[in-house]
Amino acid sequence: MRGPMATVTEEQAPPQKWVGQSVKPRESYRLIQGKGKFLDDIKLPNMLYAAILRSPYAHAKIVSIDTSKASALPGVISIITGEDVEKATKPFMGVVPPPGDKVIDYCLAVGKTRYAGEPVAAVAATERSIAEDAIDLIEVEYDPLPVVVDVEKAMNKDSTLVQDAVGSNIVWHKQFNYGDYEKAASHADTIVKEKLHFHRFGAAPMETDNVLADYQESTGLLTINCNNQMPMFCLALIVLATGWDSHKIRIITNDIGGGFGAKIISYTYMVLISLLSKKSGRPVKWIMERRANIISGTHANEATFYVDIALKKNGTILGINAKTIHDEGAYLRYEPIGALLWVQVSSGPYRFKNLRMDVNSVVTNKGPVAPIRGYGRMQHLWMIERIIEIAAKQLKIDPLEIRMKNFITSEEMPYVTPSGATYDSGDYPQALEKALEMIGYPEWKKKQSEYRKHGKLIGIGIGTGIDSGTNNFAQVKLISKENPFSGQSRMAFARMDEFGRFQVAVASNPHGQSHETVVSQVVADELGVKPDDVFVLPGMDSFSHPFTGHSGSYASQFAVSGIEAVLGASRKLKKKIIEIAAFKLGATPEDIILKDGKAIVQDSDKSLEFWMIANMAWRNNLELPPDMEPGLMELYCWKGPFKLPDEKERLNPTLTYSYQTHVAVVEIDPETGKLQILKYVAVDDCGTQLNPQVVEGQVHGAAMNGIAASIFEECKYDDSGQLLSSTFMDYLFPTAVEIPHFQTCHLTSPSPFTTLGTKGAGEGGGTPLITISSAIEDALAPFGIKITDSHTTPERIYNLIKKSKKVKGN
Amino acid sequence: MNFDGTFDVKAPREKVWGLISIPDNMVKCIPDLKEFEILGEDKFKASIKAGVGFIRGTLNFTFTLSDKTPQSHAKLSGHGTGTGSTVDLETIIDLSELPDGGTRMIWKAEAKIGGLIASVGQRLIEGVAQKTVTKLFDALKEELEN
Numbered sequence: 001m002r003g004p005m006a007t008v009t010e011e012q013a014p015p016q017k018w019v020g021q022s023v024k025p026r027e028s029y030r031l032i033q034g035k036g037k038f039l040d041d042i043k044l045p046n047m048l049y050a051a052i053l054r055s056p057y058a059h060a061k062i063v064s065i066d067t068s069k070a071s072a073l074p075g076v077i078s079i080i081t082g083e084d085v086e087k088a089t090k091p092f093m094g095v096v097p098p099p100g101d102k103v104i105d106y107c108l109a110v111g112k113t114r115y116a117g118e119p120v121a122a123v124a125a126t127e128r129s130i131a132e133d134a135i136d137l138i139e140v141e142y143d144p145l146p147v148v149v150d151v152e153k154a155m156n157k158d159s160t161l162v163q164d165a166v167g168s169n170i171v172w173h174k175q176f177n178y179g180d181y182e183k184a185a186s187h188a189d190t191i192v193k194e195k196l197h198f199h200r201f202g203a204a205p206m207e208t209d210n211v212l213a214d215y216q217e218s219t220g221l222l223t224i225n226c227n228n229q230m231p232m233f234c235l236a237l238i239v240l241a242t243g244w245d246s247h248k249i250r251i252i253t254n255d256i257g258g259g260f261g262a263k264i265i266s267y268t269y270m271v272l273i274s275l276l277s278k279k280s281g282r283p284v285k286w287i288m289e290r291r292a293n294i295i296s297g298t299h300a301n302e303a304t305f306y307v308d309i310a311l312k313k314n315g316t317i318l319g320i321n322a323k324t325i326h327d328e329g330a331y332l333r334y335e336p337i338g339a340l341l342w343v344q345v346s347s348g349p350y351r352f353k354n355l356r357m358d359v360n361s362v363v364t365n366k367g368p369v370a371p372i373r374g375y376g377r378m379q380h381l382w383m384i385e386r387i388i389e390i391a392a393k394q395l396k397i398d399p400l401e402i403r404m405k406n407f408i409t410s411e412e413m414p415y416v417t418p419s420g421a422t423y424d425s426g427d428y429p430q431a432l433e434k435a436l437e438m439i440g441y442p443e444w445k446k447k448q449s450e451y452r453k454h455g456k457l458i459g460i461g462i463g464t465g466i467d468s469g470t471n472n473f474a475q476v477k478l479i480s481k482e483n484p485f486s487g488q489s490r491m492a493f494a495r496m497d498e499f500g501r502f503q504v505a506v507a508s509n510p511h512g513q514s515h516e517t518v519v520s521q522v523v524a525d526e527l528g529v530k531p532d533d534v535f536v537l538p539g540m541d542s543f544s545h546p547f548t549g550h551s552g553s554y555a556s557q558f559a560v561s562g563i564e565a566v567l568g569a570s571r572k573l574k575k576k577i578i579e580i581a582a583f584k585l586g587a588t589p590e591d592i593i594l595k596d597g598k599a600i601v602q603d604s605d606k607s608l609e610f611w612m613i614a615n616m617a618w619r620n621n622l623e624l625p626p627d628m629e630p631g632l633m634e635l636y637c638w639k640g641p642f643k644l645p646d647e648k649e650r651l652n653p654t655l656t657y658s659y660q661t662h663v664a665v666v667e668i669d670p671e672t673g674k675l676q677i678l679k680y681v682a683v684d685d686c687g688t689q690l691n692p693q694v695v696e697g698q699v700h701g702a703a704m705n706g707i708a709a710s711i712f713e714e715c716k717y718d719d720s721g722q723l724l725s726s727t728f729m730d731y732l733f734p735t736a737v738e739i740p741h742f743q744t745c746h747l748t749s750p751s752p753f754t755t756l757g758t759k760g761a762g763e764g765g766g767t768p769l770i771t772i773s774s775a776i777e778d779a780l781a782p783f784g785i786k787i788t789d790s791h792t793t794p795e796r797i798y799n800l801i802k803k804s805k806k807v808k809g810n
Numbered sequence: 811m812n813f814d815g816t817f818d819v820k821a822p823r824e825k826v827w828g829l830i831s832i833p834d835n836m837v838k839c840i841p842d843l844k845e846f847e848i849l850g851e852d853k854f855k856a857s858i859k860a861g862v863g864f865i866r867g868t869l870n871f872t873f874t875l876s877d878k879t880p881q882s883h884a885k886l887s888g889h890g891t892g893t894g895s896t897v898d899l900e901t902i903i904d905l906s907e908l909p910d911g912g913t914r915m916i917w918k919a920e921a922k923i924g925g926l927i928a929s930v931g932q933r934l935i936e937g938v939a940q941k942t943v944t945k946l947f948d949a950l951k952e953e954l955e956n
Binding site for chain 1: 891894895896898922923924925926928929930932
């Protein structure tokens with residue numbers, strides 16, 4: 001049943017151009033040989049090791065902390081508690097308006113602890129083992145408080161308050177009214193209502209949150225080595241909380257062992273470990289242990305939806321009305337942005353214009369939520385696809401037919417959705433047709449009905465996920481007009497050294513996306529050289545890599561924002577190279593092309609090698625054009641072509657819209673509920689592909705990620721707020737045995753809004769979660785079972801079957 | 811976690827009350843006890859060897875007796891920490907006479923477990939708790955009937 005891996009490229013890359021070629025990623029060589037440089041590889045002289053004491057209670061007052069026994073342990077150099085943190089820092093800034101702005105968030109629990117696993121104290125010692133022993137000696141007296149883990153119970157007026165100063169557990173509530181849902185509902189033949197739940201899971205990157213902070217009193221320089229994927233954005237949050245000299249902070253990232261958005265909120269640890277370094281007067285390294293990573297190394301958005309869909313009996317969708325309840329955990333950090341980002345994919349891949357959303361952001365005694373892969377969009381897309389399939393079954397309309405009827409077509413692109421999100425390009429019907437063809441849909445449908453006669457359950461699932469990318473920060477003004485964020489930007493430099501070789505740098509904090517390789521391809525094409533002639537500075541160092549307040553890798557955008565910045569810098573450099581060559585060769589700039597490391601006057605035998613040009617710029621400038629500034633190093637800052645929200649609160653929140661269509665065949669054992677994926681097809685379209693192999697890797701990664709979340713990974717809390725799935729014994733991962741072979745196909749709908757037609761891609765849109773839910777529901781159709789939760793285990797399936805049999809009187 | 815049970819023992823009520831209401835007497839019956847310290851008439855500390863799966867170490871408890879009605883009713887509260895975990899126990903004990911001169915103890919216990927044991931050992935906790943309860947009552951029986 002399992003076929004070999006097959007890839008079909010619909011569009012061949014143009015020959016002799018580096019962009020579009022599957023150049024082998026240069027970073028892979030060091031990574032697969034174990035020669036990468038990760039934070040834990042760094043050893044500084046005099047370095048200390050930190051350990052963090054975490055709360056065993058989900059909700060408790062901290063009555064007292066006695067660190068005397070821990071301090072007395074030989075090798076312990078300094079200890080910090082919430083009391084110290086409250087004196088040294090202010091609560092971290094958030095994006096939410098009053099009363100939510102009264103959320104208290106420090107790098108250690110202050111006064112009370114709000115989730116099991118919350119950091120309560122931190123120790124720096126000469127050895128890791130001593131630090132770990134020391135935290136066992138810290139005596140904390142807790143006064144347990146009632147715990148709230150049910151998000152709907154948390155909304156009740158009489159619920160225990162997680163963030164007392166807010167006065168309610170509902171920290172943000174807003175209604176969005178796009179189009180006219182009421183009118184749509186009045187024209188509908190049917191309104192289908194359902195309660196849906198998108199479960200809580202994490203990311204579990206191979207490398208957990210790590211920080212190495214080194215404060216040098218002699219210079220006042222604080223160097224923070226970390227593995228955060230957007231630390232330059234976080235710098236603002238750090239400086240506002242601490243008041244430290246922003247111009248004396250240096251942030252460095254090296255090779256990063258997986259991001260997935262989970263480590264984005266590690267700025268709290270960057271502050272904590274820096275405080276330890278300042279107190280001890282020595283560098284301090286902290287490596288987060290796995291269990292802490294699962295408990296509080298962040299979770300993705302968990303959401304409950306009460307959704308209505310208004311349709312015509314022929315399946316035309318008129319509108320959607322949804323009340324959403326987001327379980328934010330005990331602290332907000334970037335939230336409620338995750339509760340808002342549905343604006344980027346407001347109508348999914350569908351044409352309907354009426355959308356009413358009642359959005360609630362609620363705190364509970366659970367771990368913190370971070371912008372994990374698919375952030376805010378996968379939850380919304382899953383909701384839309386679920387309600388459509390449930391409605392289709394009720395109306396007895398074929399699931400393919402209802403999709404094709406409502407899909408936005410490529411002719412309608414660019415398409416403005418209800419929220420103002422403007423889809424740049426794409427062909428959803430073509431992608432679905434291709435996926436169905438690849439899976440062999442008609443054959444499987446035949447098999448399905450034959451198997452059903454013998455009691456075998458086969459299901460075919462369909463899903464289309466949109467990976468909206470390159471975000472406009474003005475979207476956070478929909479949360480609060482005061483938020484000082486808008487637009488998007490990236491900065492890069494391109495430099496030709498005096499030997500005619502190139503260096504390029506952009507602060508992108510790569511963590512598996514092969515930026516060094518892809519950038520070298522793009523620059524090689526611009527400047528007429530080979531990728532090997534372009535050295536892209538690895539990692540990120542705020543002292544060498546140009547950055548803005550938006551820099552980092554997140555929101556599926558490097559192929560747009562990072563590349564546009566690199567292109568801009570390369571083109572400025574190209575212009576200057578050509579100007580110098582034109583001057584020296586007595587030609588006009590228009591006659592000159594750059595090819596094979598030379599500036600050539602077209603239709604002549606006049607040329608200059610790059611090193612000759614470079615020599616003039618760097619060491620021999622009296623040969624330059626008279627008014628020309630010496631040097632060959634150009635800086636460029638790309639600005640995203642965005643606008644602020646209009647008076648109806650509409651805006652285009654993202655520039656590009658990649659998408660993926662997945663089709664899966666699953667088999668379910670009716671006796672045990674066990675599920676097996678028999679075949680899996682992933683069709684993706686991310687516009688112009690810079691490096692098809694890199695894209696393929698992202699498609700595989702997103703598919704595995706989504707399948708893992710759908711049937712393996714779940715953060716399960718008990719009533720006391722204890723995370724029961726806190727190790728890999730319970731927080732399950734698929735292995736190579738459980739993951740099917742992926743059959744992939746790449747379509748190309750270039751974006752009309754980017755220079756090379758690229759679109760950001762990488763998050764994937766959460767498509768597997770949609771597809772697997774769809775497949776399971778299809779398999780269980782004989783029992784009339786609806787799948788209303790994004791997580792399905794054999795146990796759940798077994799219980800659903802049992803329950804339906806009871807109902808049917810079997 | 812909730813437990814309850816009925817424990818019949820061939821000993822008069824005064825003897826049973828004498829055992830459970832006086833820390834100095836009761837503490838010896840605690841299974842896997844490493845050391846103890848009497849803090850007062852109704853308060854004592856006990857260090858207990860803990861083992862839930864691969865989580866092994868010591869739990870340091872402070873117990874308090876309260877709500878005492880001589881010969882018939884008492885409450886025993888305990889708070890323990892260790893191995894990155896917390897255990898909060900509350901036990902209500904009621905004694906009544908049996909026709910044959912023995913004593914019936916009806917007990918109800920509520921245990922709240924937090925931290926490492928709660929999140930990692932949750933599958934094993936019930937089994938371990940049952941074993942501990944059995945050991946405790948065997949020790950009590952041994953002490954009372956001999």
